Amino acid sequence: MMGQSVGGQDRLFYEFNLEDRIPTNHLLRRIDAVLDLSWLRDELAPSYSHTGCPSVDPELMIRMLLVGYCYSIRSERRLCQEVELNLAYRWFCRLGLEDHVPNHSTFSVNRHGRFRESDVFRKVFERIVGQCMNAGLVGGEGFAVDASVIEADASRFQRVKGNEVEWTEEQINSRPVREYLESLDSEPSPTSRARKPKAMSPVDPAAAWTARGRNKIMFAYSLNYLIDMEHAVIVDVEPTPTRITKEVDATEIMVERTEQCFNLTPDYLAGDVAYGTGEMLDWLVKRGIDPHIPVWDKGKRDDGTFSRKDFAYDKARDLYICPAGKILKTTGNLHADKTYRYFASKSDCDLCPLKPRCCAKTPSRKVPRTPNEEAREYTRSLMETEAYDRSRERRKKIERLFGEAKRNLSMTRLRLRGLTGAKDEFLLTATVQNLKRLIKFASIPPPRPMVA
Ligand code: SF4
Numbered sequence: 195m196m197g198q199s200v201g202g203q204d205r206l207f208y209e210f211n212l213e214d215r216i217p218t219n220h221l222l223r224r225i226d227a228v229l230d231l232s233w234l235r236d237e238l239a240p241s242y243s244h245t246g247c248p249s250v251d252p253e254l255m256i257r258m259l260l261v262g263y264c265y266s267i268r269s270e271r272r273l274c275q276e277v278e279l280n281l282a283y284r285w286f287c288r289l290g291l292e293d294h295v296p297n298h299s300t301f302s303v304n305r306h307g308r309f310r311e312s313d314v315f316r317k318v319f320e321r322i323v324g325q326c327m328n329a330g331l332v333g334g335e336g337f338a339v340d341a342s343v344i345e346a347d348a349s350r351f352q353r354v355k356g357n358e359v360e361w362t363e364e365q366i367n368s369r370p371v372r373e374y375l376e377s378l379d380s381e382p383s384p385t386s387r388a389r390k391p392k393a394m395s396p397v398d399p400a401a402a403w404t405a406r407g408r409n410k411i412m413f414a415y416s417l418n419y420l421i422d423m424e425h426a427v428i429v430d431v432e433p434t435p436t437r438i439t440k441e442v443d444a445t446e447i448m449v450e451r452t453e454q455c456f457n458l459t460p461d462y463l464a465g466d467v468a469y470g471t472g473e474m475l476d477w478l479v480k481r482g483i484d485p486h487i488p489v490w491d492k493g494k495r496d497d498g499t500f501s502r503k504d505f506a507y508d509k510a511r512d513l514y515i516c517p518a519g520k521i522l523k524t525t526g527n528l529h530a531d532k533t534y535r536y537f538a539s540k541s542d543c544d545l546c547p548l549k550p551r552c553c554a555k556t557p558s559r560k561v562p563r564t565p566n567e568e569a570r571e572y573t574r575s576l577m578e579t580e581a582y583d584r585s586r587e588r589r590k591k592i593e594r595l596f597g598e599a600k601r602n603l604s605m606t607r608l609r610l611r612g613l614t615g616a617k618d619e620f621l622l623t624a625t626v627q628n629l630k631r632l633i634k635f636a637s638i639p640p641p642r643p644m645v646a
Pocket residue numbers: 516517518519520538542543544546547548549552553558559
């Protein structure tokens with residue numbers, strides 16, 4: 195017999211409990227079980243006035259934004275509509291059926307005003323990392339660092355050459371341009387002072403013009419993650435314009451901040467060859483962190499002639515000994531490329547039978563050495579170890595996190611402009627990813643719905 199819906203949408207009284215409608219294994223119910231925002235009101239109290247109209251509840255704002263970044267709803271207008279209509283979203287935001295959802299413009303003003311000034315997204319992120327640590331998900335032994343390119347909200351067809359723009363009054367009043375102009379004199383500056391960019395976006399000047407995107411040249415920011423390799427918990431996140439030097443700088447910022455914030459310093463740090471500069475390796479070694487990073491080696495030769503590693507360095511005498519047993523000395527002058535040069539004697543090389551394999555095209559051999567060479571040699575010695583091979587494998591977890599952010603959370607293109615916009619979006623994305631790790635590994639059983 196064909197059934198027929200009885201309808202009844204015009205009933206006056208309902209027996210309805212929102213709590214009963216949310217399945218026990220629903221993602222938001224499981225996140226709610228581990229999410230504690232009870233500290234938020236006290237933390238934000240200094241940012242609010244004692245007089246005037248009541249603002250949107252800060253906990254409601256954070257819960258709505260977490261819903262948005264969990265389900266790839268990053269448009270504020272759409273997020274407000276979805277929370278209005280979706281029962282699970284309402285339940286997670288602690289709203290009853292008749293409670294009002296904030297208007298999208300009020301939501302936007304609060305998000306980009308008071309919230310940004312009080313750095314609340316970072317505080318929420320750090321609280322969740324603290325919870326991951328308490329749950330035993332952060333080993334603290336090995337960290338990995340990497341960056342992923344995220345397209346900025348700036349058209350690649352509307353760009354100006356170089357970075358010399360005649361800013362209009364209207365442009366200067368926009369937040370991304372104002373922040374960019376203010377940051378030009380600050381340290382670190384968003385642009386390289388040594389090299390002018392090829393192109394600049396007039397709507398988001400801090401974004402970098404880059405060819406590192408997968409399919410096209412575009413304006414972009416880098417999503418920099420520092421993760422603990424035990425359970426792939428993100429211990430810090432930092433936005434930078436997409437430039438390798440900025441990404442290396444961000445690593446230092448993130449390692450230092452993790453140390454200050456969580457008293458956590460890894461035994462070793464894994465990264466790809468982009469992080470293998472002499473300065474970076476030296477910085478890590480001086481802090482007692484083993485760099486599990488391939489060394490960026492300009493002295494290596496692939497044409498069959500002797501590489502720098504074929505010359506033995508004598509630290510006590512500060513000289514190199516070549517494969518023929520002759521010595522190479524330095525004048526002690528640091529050259530423009532930040533290297534010392536060690537020269538063999540022309541008379542030695544002229545008589546040497548190994549000359550064709552050493553310096554066939556020059557009268558004598560010279561070997562460059564950077565001031566950070568000791569750190570590079572130490573890192574090279576680590577590259578022979580089993581621990582290095584193991585962390586090279588484990589480092590791939592960070593790629594999976596970038597994949598998850600892009601594929602599952604739609605973090606392929608930013609909605610907010612400027613470095614602060616990127617910072618807000620990256621912090622919320624990383625918070626959601628950590629919450630997912632927390633509910634997956636912390637084995638907290640989901641609470642049962644209350645029986646009315
Ligand atoms: S060519 Fe000169 S530097 Fe090279 S191995 Fe011979 S003596 Fe040494």
